Amino acid sequence: MELQYTESERVIRRLYEITNAYDKGFQYQIRALLAMGLERFNLDIAILSRIEGDKYVVEHTIAPPDIPLRPGDTFELGKTYCSVTCEANSPVAIERVGESDALGTHPAYQAFGLESYVGIPVRCKGELYGTLNFSSATPYPRQFNEIDIDSLNLMASWIGVELIRLQQETELQLLNQKLVEQASTDSLTRLPNRRSMFKYLRKEVNRINRNSQLASLVLIDIDFFKKLNDKYGHQVGDEVLYAVAQSIKNTLRDYDFVARYGGEEFLVWLPETTQLEVENACRRVMNNIADIDIVDEMLTVSMGICHFKFTQHLNTDTDTLIDTMVAHADSSLYKAKAEGRNRFHQYELDDEKQLILPREDR
Template identity: 50%
Template sequence: MQTDYSESENVIRRLHEITQAYDKGFDYQIEGLLRLGLERFNLDIGILARIEGDTYRIESCVCPEHMPLKSGDTFEFGMTYCAVTCEAEDVVAVEHVGQSDILGSHPAYRQFGLESYIAIPIHIGKMTWGTLNFSSPAPYPRQFQDKDIDALQLMASWIEVELVRLQQEKQLRELNFKLKEMASIDPQTQLMNRPVFMDLVSRSMSQLRRYQTETESALLMLDIDDFRSLNDSYGYQLGDRLLKAFAQVLSRGLRSYDAVARYGGDEFIIWLGETDREGIRVVCDRLMSGLAQLELIDEKLSVSIGICHLKTRPFGMDAMAEFVQPEQVIDVMIAQADQALCRAKANGKARYEFYSDEPVYQDTLS
């Protein structure tokens, strides 16, 4: 048995159906709402418009194919009926614009010739966001009634609530992204922190083992020479500036697929993927030169570097490699690079040292 809905009940029912279709997206819902309005008012053009300064932009539009209107079209705000609607801060409903004191002399009437028009401002808080409007080149065959205005206000209310919800969702996504970013970045140097670095190195090592040939890479430990003395002599503010400046030197001196993190204090750690010993030397020379060129103090700044040079066998080349996971060897690599760093310090600083004369195989570091 079919239920006999009144016009108002039908609008409410249809609006509920449209607004519950969250899975289909806001654009789909707005198009459905515009079509509902056109059907309800028996008009030709339905528009949700955004107003930004002096610009009127169509966000969503439903109109006959022969009318040259589409989403993204912009007009001078003052040249639209909606300028009058926003000034009125209320529903404007005109059945025959040419006979209207409100819109009959408006420039938009001379330009577009739209005879019937009903619209309402859309607000977010106290700000006018835009308008919801329906119009037609033909005069409206009857007077707009209270139930028409009620239906328009109901549609506008949902749009306002949904715009606020979407705005809050966007702010929440941005906040979550910022919190995630803050959790992965060292706040003083803006480099990635240790946990993120370790995860990246682990994934990179796993990727290298999928190659068909042996590959080389390196893990570097870096320590700014005499950093504590610099802090004592020049103060901690200079130390903070030095850490930030050196972090920038490190970021500029590496390839896009390398990684650098602050390890702690004035120590930094670097992962160089797919590089040989000569490539490692080039990077070390570049980083040492970059620090030396910083003009934060009169003294020449220097850094010492310890290097674990790694060679990785592909899967299947060595039976032991099948059972050695990256997580098992990273700590050993760090320990070896740290030992090499200690030797560099003991041998006069401002230099780099390899842990061994030849690269060590990944599957031996367990």
């Protein structure tokens, strides 16, 4: 036996179906809600608006093809019926606008000639968000009744609640994104931290190995940084660290990688780069750092470089290779520091991990 529903029950049932269709997305739900309102009120135009100061912005709409109304269209609020709805702070329903005291002389009636109008303010967290309204150029064939207003209230209430939910969802996504960033970013230099550095290098080493390409790993250490800290204080020291970090980052190519390795040391990964190109990149980094004007002394850095040529499938695990490259770069860095700083040394390492003697560049 087919169940029989009252008019109110049919409205509630349909509203329930629409508002629970979360899997179809907010855009679908709003459009279905507007279509439901048009069917319920037997009108032609449906709009969910956003009120921004004295501006009325169409966010979602359904309108006949001959009415040029699109999302994003903006009108002066005072020239819309919704200005009266916002002032009333309650539903406004008028069957024959031309005969009403509220809207009969309104500029919107003179401009658009919409005879039927029913609208309600939409609130989000207690603040006016916009309006939900339905209208038509032809007079409403009957009077708006209690069920009509109840339906309008239910639709506006759900929109308000859903706007809050979407706002909270967006805030949660931003918070999660911020937490992920904090977990992978050095708070002082804004570079990737040591944890995210190793995660990145694992992927890069595997990629470079598959394509049998060249890569170089560079360790950079700020010369005499402890003396700078002792002389100028830790705040200036932090400024130096940040400036050096940004200088290195801005000197390199978009697909190069730089991370804070620890203390005053930075790690640079230069993929698909010849030895000569690495040397030129290191000189540019040194020259740009020397131009930093924070302390009286000229800032210099020492560098240790490990080149690696991938020519066959690695017979060792990725982490071991990374540790080996870092160890050779670190050893080379200490040689550069021992011989007077402000220079770089290089190691060449083949894919059998046989160490070739270091070559002094400067």
